[in-house]
Amino acid sequence: MNPDSNELKALVQKITDLPTLPAMMATITRLMQDPRTSAEELGRAIASDPALVSKVLKLVNSAFYGFPGRISTITQAIVILGFSTIRNVVLTTSVLKAFGKNASQGGFDVGKFWEHSLLTGAISRSLAVEREANFVEETFIAGLLHDMGRIVLSQKLTAEFEKVLLVKEKAGISQLAAEQSVLKLTHGDIGGWLARKWNLPIPYVEVMRLHHFPGEALNLEPPSQSDTTNLIYIVHAADALSKGLKDGKPDLASADAIDPAVRAELKIGAEGWERFQLRTQEEIGKARAFLEIL
Ligand SMILES: [Fe+2]
Ligand SMILES: [Fe+2]
Numbered sequence: 001m002n003p004d005s006n007e008l009k010a011l012v013q014k015i016t017d018l019p020t021l022p023a024m025m026a027t028i029t030r031l032m033q034d035p036r037t038s039a040e041e042l043g044r045a046i047a048s049d050p051a052l053v054s055k056v057l058k059l060v061n062s063a064f065y066g067f068p069g070r071i072s073t074i075t076q077a078i079v080i081l082g083f084s085t086i087r088n089v090v091l092t093t094s095v096l097k098a099f100g101k102n103a104s105q106g107g108f109d110v111g112k113f114w115e116h117s118l119l120t121g122a123i124s125r126s127l128a129v130e131r132e133a134n135f136v137e138e139t140f141i142a143g144l145l146h147d148m149g150r151i152v153l154s155q156k157l158t159a160e161f162e163k164v165l166l167v168k169e170k171a172g173i174s175q176l177a178a179e180q181s182v183l184k185l186t187h188g189d190i191g192g193w194l195a196r197k198w199n200l201p202i203p204y205v206e207v208m209r210l211h212h213f214p215g216e217a218l219n220l221e222p223p224s225q226s227d228t229t230n231l232i233y234i235v236h237a238a239d240a241l242s243k244g245l246k247d248g249k250p251d252l253a254s255a256d257a258i259d260p261a262v263r264a265e266l267k268i269g270a271e272g273w274e275r276f277q278l279r280t281q282e283e284i285g286k287a288r289a290f291l292e293i294l
Contacts, residue, residue, distance in 0.1 A: 003189070003192055008185055011157065011160070012190070012193055014157060014160075015157065018152070018197070021095070021098060022094055024052070025090065025094055025198075026199070031045060032084070032087055039079050040075055043075035055093050055294065056074060056093070057073075057074070057077065059089050059290065062290065064287070084138075092141055092144060092145075092294060108151075108154035108155070113147070116147065116242060117147060118144065119242035119284060120144070120147075120235065120238045121140045122143070122284040122286070122287035123241050124140060124142060125137075125139050125287070126276060126282075127234045130272065130275075130279070131234070133234070135203075135231065139231060139234055143235050143238050144287075145200075145207075145208065147191065147211075149187035149191025149192070149193075149194065153190055160182065164178045164182045186212060188208060188209050188210060192209025194208070195209075203227065203231050206231075206232060207228075207231055207235050211232060212236070214259050214262050217233065233266060234266070236258065237268065240258045241255065243257065244257065250280055
């Protein structure tokens with residue numbers, strides 16, 4: 001769906017209390033765009049929020065990043081892990097804080113939602129490693145955030161969400177089909193809108209918007225194309241695989257749910273599957289630790 005469609009504009013107008021990202025996120029993005037910014041400057045910006053500092057330090061010292069117990073200051077964390085990793089950590093912390101990790105509401109189970117997000121993030125990361133992609137960490141974050149539109153729909157558009165659930169049940173159709181029938185758009189459109197409103201990097205915007213419609217990823221204009229298309233393909237596949245785990249590992253049978261064009265492009269075949277399964281199990285464990293710290 002076109003991000004400027006009238007249906008989307010009319011729908012999001014009904015959202016009155018959308019959480020905002022902390023002002024610091026904007027400062028960090030601005031500092032990162034300036035090549036003269038030093039690690040000390042970026043560190044000072046983050047240091048203005050002590051709760052965030054302790055979370056970032058906990059995370060970078062966790063098994064997820066592989067430097068257990070060795071990083072004691074934010075500046076050190078920035079030097080060792082790089083600007084973009086720290087930005088990703090701050091971004092994820094802020095997004096989770098904005099919507100809450102545990103607050104279940106109505107017919108929406110937030111715990112289940114984050115479990116699905118975590119699995120999709122971990123499988124995305126594992127797929128990116130398998131494909132030797134150069135945006136492994138972004139892939140984890142993109143997978144973790146891909147369904148944010150669902151949380152906005154359930155928490156901020158409650159009446160519409162209830163209608164969707166009703167139609168889903170009555171007609172015995174999928175959640176996505178029910179959204180299309182009731183809203184003339186999907187949680188992907190809502191997620192893409194949110195990501196743009198929050199000024200998230202473009203690849204995250206497009207993953208949130210197009211993860212159910214990977215075919216549309218080919219229509220993106222350069223320079224969004226290429227890496228972003230790849231990212232959308234990976235998250236689309238991981239989303240499908242996350243729904244059919246067997247003994248905590250991706251199952252080849254559930255690969256059928258992946259769009260055929262994506263499957264062909266990612267070449268998810270029997271070859272290398274075992275290696276991918278084992279790595280995914282490891283990634284899921286690490287992702288769990290990541291989410292627990294946040
Ligand atoms: Fe989705
Ligand atoms: Fe999903």
